[in-house]
Amino acid sequence: xxxxxxxxxxxxxxxxxxxxxxxxxxxxxxxxxFKTEVxxxxxxxxxxxxxxxxxxxxxxxxxxxxxxxKIIQESKELQKKDTKIIAFQGEHGAYSEVAAKSxxxxxxxxxCVEFADVFEGVxxxxxxxxxxxxxxxxxxxxSQVNDLMINTKLFVSGAIEIPVNHCLVTYQGTxxxxxxxxxxxxxxxxxxxGFLARNKLKGVHYYDTAGAAKMLSEKGLSNAAAISSxxxxxxxxxxxxxxxxxDHEINRTRFLILTKEENVEKGNKxxxxxxxxxxxxxxxxxxxxxxxxQLNLTRIESVPNEKGNYAFFLDFLGERDDQKVSAVLExxxxxxEQFRVLGFYREKNIQxxx
Amino acid sequence: MENLKLAKKKTPNDKTxxxxxxxxxxxxxxxxxxxxxxxxxxxxxxxxxxxKNAGANMLRGGAFKPRxxxxxxxxxxxxxxKILEKAKKETxxxxxxxxxxxxxxxxxxxxxxxxxxxxxxxxNFSLLREVGRxxxxxxxxxGMYSTLAEWLNCAEYILAEGNPNVMLCERGIRTFExxxxxxxxxxxxxxxxxxxxxxxxxxxxxxxxKKELIESMIYAAISAGxxxxxxxxxxxxxxxxxxxxxxxxxxxxxxxxxxxxxxxxFVKDVIYRES
Numbered sequence: 001x002x003x004x005x006x007x008x009x010x011x012x013x014x015x016x017x018x019x020x021x022x023x024x025x026x027x028x029x030x031x032x033x034f035k036t037e038v039x040x041x042x043x044x045x046x047x048x049x050x051x052x053x054x055x056x057x058x059x060x061x062x063x064x065x066x067x068x069x070k071i072i073q074e075s076k077e078l079q080k081k082d083t084k085i086i087a088f089q090g091e092h093g094a095y096s097e098v099a100a101k102s103x104x105x106x107x108x109x110x111x112c113v114e115f116a117d118v119f120e121g122v123x124x125x126x127x128x129x130x131x132x133x134x135x136x137x138x139x140x141x142x143s144q145v146n147d148l149m150i151n152t153k154l155f156v157s158g159a160i161e162i163p164v165n166h167c168l169v170t171y172q173g174t175x176x177x178x179x180x181x182x183x184x185x186x187x188x189x190x191x192x193x194g195f196l197a198r199n200k201l202k203g204v205h206y207y208d209t210a211g212a213a214k215m216l217s218e219k220g221l222s223n224a225a226a227i228s229s230x231x232x233x234x235x236x237x238x239x240x241x242x243x244x245x246x247d248h249e250i251n252r253t254r255f256l257i258l259t260k261e262e263n264v265e266k267g268n269k270x271x272x273x274x275x276x277x278x279x280x281x282x283x284x285x286x287x288x289x290x291x292x293x294q295l296n297l298t299r300i301e302s303v304p305n306e307k308g309n310y311a312f313f314l315d316f317l318g319e320r321d322d323q324k325v326s327a328v329l330e331x332x333x334x335x336x337e338q339f340r341v342l343g344f345y346r347e348k349n350i351q352x353x354x
Numbered sequence: 355m356e357n358l359k360l361a362k363k364k365t366p367n368d369k370t371x372x373x374x375x376x377x378x379x380x381x382x383x384x385x386x387x388x389x390x391x392x393x394x395x396x397x398x399x400x401x402x403x404x405x406k407n408a409g410a411n412m413l414r415g416g417a418f419k420p421r422x423x424x425x426x427x428x429x430x431x432x433x434x435x436k437i438l439e440k441a442k443k444e445t446x447x448x449x450x451x452x453x454x455x456x457x458x459x460x461x462x463x464x465x466x467x468x469x470x471x472x473x474x475x476x477x478n479f480s481l482l483r484e485v486g487r488x489x490x491x492x493x494x495x496x497g498m499y500s501t502l503a504e505w506l507n508c509a510e511y512i513l514a515e516g517n518p519n520v521m522l523c524e525r526g527i528r529t530f531e532x533x534x535x536x537x538x539x540x541x542x543x544x545x546x547x548x549x550x551x552x553x554x555x556x557x558x559x560x561x562x563x564k565k566e567l568i569e570s571m572i573y574a575a576i577s578a579g580x581x582x583x584x585x586x587x588x589x590x591x592x593x594x595x596x597x598x599x600x601x602x603x604x605x606x607x608x609x610x611x612x613x614x615x616x617x618x619x620f621v622k623d624v625i626y627r628e629s
Contacts, residue, residue: 176461177457198463198464199461242461242465
């Protein structure tokens with residue numbers, strides 16, 4: 001042990017403290033969604049009392065109380081602001097969070113365990129927005145999300161496509177020559193197969209890219225790496241060994257922004273969902289209407305639904321106020337079942353994440 | 355030299371052309387320029403822009419440095435490779451950098467376009483085998499005590515592992531002369547061309563170790579029919595962490611390059627024109 005070792009430990013502990021404080025602030029933000037007034041004197045007293053009980057050896061009671069009064073003050077300031085919450089699936093540092101930050105950097109991204117939690121939370125009004133991936137240029141569609149789109153009646157109020165740049169990240173101080181195993185989501189590992197093979201690295205499946213980064217940082221593994229976003233490397237204080245380790249240059253993911261209410265802002269894109277009767281030519285007659293009105297389709301996807309039938313997702317370029325668009329939608333509604341307009345919205349296309 | 359199954363010329367016109375992006379090595383005069391060592395992002399990127407504007411085709415820069423003394427600057431390692439990658443992004447110049455440790459070979463290949471085997475490692479056979487297994491071209495420098503036959507046998511090690519893209523580089527040998535850092539053996543250019551189809555480069559910077567001699571040797575090498583040159587250029591040579599005496603400023607280099615390109619055209623038109 002020497003001064004340098006101890007200082008390293010202190011830096012690690014500071015990182016953890018900041019992380020815990022962030023988690024606490026996130027919970028405070030959520031708490032506001034369940035109460036009408038910011039101020040709650042009883043609850044504050046309850047916290048202060050409990051904290052004073054924890055005073056021991058090095059931690060003086062008065063110091064702890066002073067520290068906590070500061071924290072509670074800051075939480076209240078946060079609750080007073082009109083902060084918008086955008087929920088995403090995964091750990092902090094997930095590509096969905098990268099997309100959320102690129103969509104609107106003023107929104108506060110909060111992590112959820114499952115996609116269903118994102119949808120439920122938006123439906124219940126706990127989160128203002130949800131952000132979910134729908135398709136990736138290499139990995140294809142995200143079927144879970146499509147199912148939830150059909151079954152929970154949320155609206156689409158925006159879309160964003162971002163480049164996915166995978167990085168090989170390690171715990172600080174790891175020698176690249178010592179890396180043997182690489183943890184990440186199976187899809188990320190598959191996208192970097194060539195890189196892993198060239199460097200004789202073994203891919204190990206993990207539930208999430210950012211989760212793998214978090215695990216490395218918590219365990220301090222010195223002979224392993226993770227594949228994750230630059231954001232995850234930054235959040236978990238990891239070193240980036242190599243950026244852009246994916247085998248194909250064009251690796252992009254498209255995300256939808258979900259809201260409880262229909263979007264009213266201007267936009268040039270529209271998403272609809274419908275199913276058709278089990279007869280020949282029904283889908284064709286829908287597509288024909290778009291073709292005749294010269295509306296450009298940007299996505300069409302079929303998803304098997306419960307009745308042994310198919311639901312179709314269709315995106316096209318068109319504006320709400322356009323007479324031609326409303327006429328087509330009206331006529332499509334007549335010849336389809338379970339027709340629903342998910343929303344008119346604008347779409348962002350990000351080339352480089354800064 | 356009977357054992358050179360792959361390195362040996364089969365016919366008089368047998369010649370290997372190596373493609374890197376638009377570059378055709380073995381056909382056009384290729385100039386690799388840049389600092390001896392990658393010292394910082396600023397120094398490397400600024401030098402890269404300087405040599406690019408002067409007309410260089412590739413960027414050199416050492417991230418892993420084999421030094422005579424273990425206490426001398428050993429290079430920035432992986433950090434240096436990341437800096438070279440940034441310089442490539444800025445200028446589009448392909449990267450040439452040395453690899454000294456067999457464990458680094460695949461990693462250096464992820465960043466570099468050409469892997470250099472330095473003079474001191476010419477006969478490091480395990481390193482040669484390792485670079486023979488990657489898909490990037492190799493610049494094999496001549497060891498300072500090596501004969502032509504020994505040098506070509508080292509190229510054979512790389513070729514035998516399945517990597518067909520080897521460039522040879524003469525960088526001066528040890529003789530009794532101490533006025534120059536090494537004795538640049540320019541006769542090697544025509545000599546080696548009688549034996550092998552591989553392209554040959556000249557490194558006049560290490561070959562002389564003296565700035566005032568490098569320029570003449572560049573012109574001499576072009577006249578001798580070299581396929582390429584590798585020249586040390588530094589944005590601020592006086593403050594360089596290694597080889598301060600043999601690095602040009604980008605301005606000095608630009609003036610020489612201008613003359614060198616004209617000479618190359620003349621030499622190709624008049625001396626080496628295929629009739």
